[in-house]
Amino acid sequence: MEHQRPKIVDVARLAGVSTATVSRVLSNPQIVSPETRELVEDAIRQTGYRLNHAARNLRHRRTGGVVALVPNLSNPFFSQILAGMAAVLAPAGYNLLVADTRTAGGDTVLGYAEPSRTDGLIVLDGALPADVLGRRPVVLACEWIPGLVAPRVNIDNRAAATMAVEHLADLGHRRIGHVAGPPGNVLTQARLAGAEQALKARGLPPPLVLQGDFSLESGRRAGAEWLALPADERPDAMFLASDAMACGFIGEVQHRGLTVPRDVSVMGFDDIELVAHMTPALSTIRQPREAIGRHAAQCLLSMIGGEASAEDIVLPVELVVRASTAAWPSR
């Protein structure tokens, strides 16, 4: 049966050695004498042998895979983070699995937490219950889970929000509003706190806060709410907790005939690629998404490698000033 995949014994037989030796050539070549190694390598070539990972993993008691638990795979914010993780994991011989925590249902998430399916987890969803993740390598990226002790890779959300609001204040705005993320979310809270703190420090009134959920559509709704306010009560600058919401907000406002930044300055958060090309180009806070992914992956690998527990990593953000924010009064 030539359609049968050759196994290690086939190689061993052809090379006239034991399976042990073949295995050694595969995973630890330098302990085999050069002549034998040559012999085995020839046999491998001739048979077209390919290692069976399931067997190796079983013996090694590992899986060779790590999973990223993402709250919403279709959100472009995450795709670049995944790219960063993939860039680190592939060379290290690890598979990157992805799971959408909303789609999958709690059960499936629990499934991924099983040691026999993955060697570790990168959690990007702060809303997961802390106890579904057993006692195993976990790294929290971007979001975090309040009860859970695990290394975190993220940015200083509070300081970043402060930076954003200070930019608006520096432009002379005094009535500054905020469109927050979903209630209960850790990022929502940190960014709101940062915004409030900045206003307070400047002696400005607390922000008008509208509720969103990071999505485009919720930003659009916030735009509608803003428009519905009497003109003299509208904040003249808005800081939104995500770029997606900022896009929705600006879209709604401009489709109704007003202009950004003439009628309202808008500040986003994330710096997703597209917003640099909008009209107006969005001022925002840049998160180093690729780097977040890379560091999270690296951190997880070191934990899998046995390091007791890695350090938290806080990556720097950058204020990106573009055309959606302007000095007040701007008309």
Add this chain to the structure above:
Amino acid sequence: MEHQRPKIVDVARLAGVSTATVSRVLSNPQIVSPETRELVEDAIRQTGYRLNHAARNLRHRRTGGVVALVPNLSNPFFSQILAGMAAVLAPAGYNLLVADTRTAGGDTVLGYAEPSRTDGLIVLDGALPADVLGRRPVVLACEWIPGLVAPRVNIDNRAAATMAVEHLADLGHRRIGHVAGPPGNVLTQARLAGAEQALKARGLPPPLVLQGDFSLESGRRAGAEWLALPADERPDAMFLASDAMACGFIGEVQHRGLTVPRDVSVMGFDDIELVAHMTPALSTIRQPREAIGRHAAQCLLSMIGGEASAEDIVLPVELVVRASTAAWPSR
């Protein structure tokens, strides 16, 4: 050692049955007598037993995973397709691995093609050499590989492009340009062909074709090239082969003081979520990305399940008319 994960023999011992019986309870409960089953289930609960997938997979000669080979993970166009795939695969008990074919390097892609790592492949990158994928379950989604016989899940790119150009022609435009994708790409060719065909059928001159690569930045460059043309040579409508390029194009044109659609009508392709909220909202061709992902996954599962070879699936697109296209002459 109570910290050792319990294995099937531990459960068997506690329940007073053989490992075979435990295994049967796990994977085929109805062939075990109710009393014994109860016994075993109790033992499982007491020991906290969890199945080892590596062992099961070894025995079953499968991996329980499929990989999506994506040309560029950080491109939001793909994330929603991944979401669709995940939605189908997770309930079926399959892991979704993702690999970035650009990041990984040909070697790694070959690695994923190994049967011992994945049970099947969903290829979203038409630029892969046909021979790296052995003789195993493969589905091509969106893009395809000319030499490779495998079921395809995609749209009729040529007809879609025709539809886009006809929309522009219907608006009265006569000089219609096209910004194409990267040369050699199958989508580039199909969409260009569709555009040319539509113009020809209407008796309009062939399009001015600018080269892009689907990326935002290449769209911005195309915008700059368009601007650099003498005003009386500029096409008065542009059809771009991706929404990302359309965004870049519009951004560049508007940042230089012109207005869309007054100075030029712009038509995109894909309907990524954001473009509905831009100013102006982008007219485009909607690809059912989630459905593409779902069908591709389903198709792959049926091939893994033994079906000889599934049918190609062509999903319908939709012309979405928004504000970036207007009747000519529009000023």
Add this chain to the structure above:
DNA sequence: CGGAGTTATGTAATCGATTTCAAGAGGGGT
């Protein structure tokens, strides 16, 4: 020249499940 030390290789146990085959128990028909 004998024994310790090193190097290269083979034998067989092992990772943790699934599954084939055989056998025992019980039921029903004659």
Add this chain to the structure above:
DNA sequence: ACCCCTCTTGAAATCGATTACATAACTCCG
């Protein structure tokens, strides 16, 4: 009472690699 059949269950082989331990050959040194 006997034979055949179905229903459960267990013993042991199996999936395909890795590795602990044993062994053989060879080197080195007093």
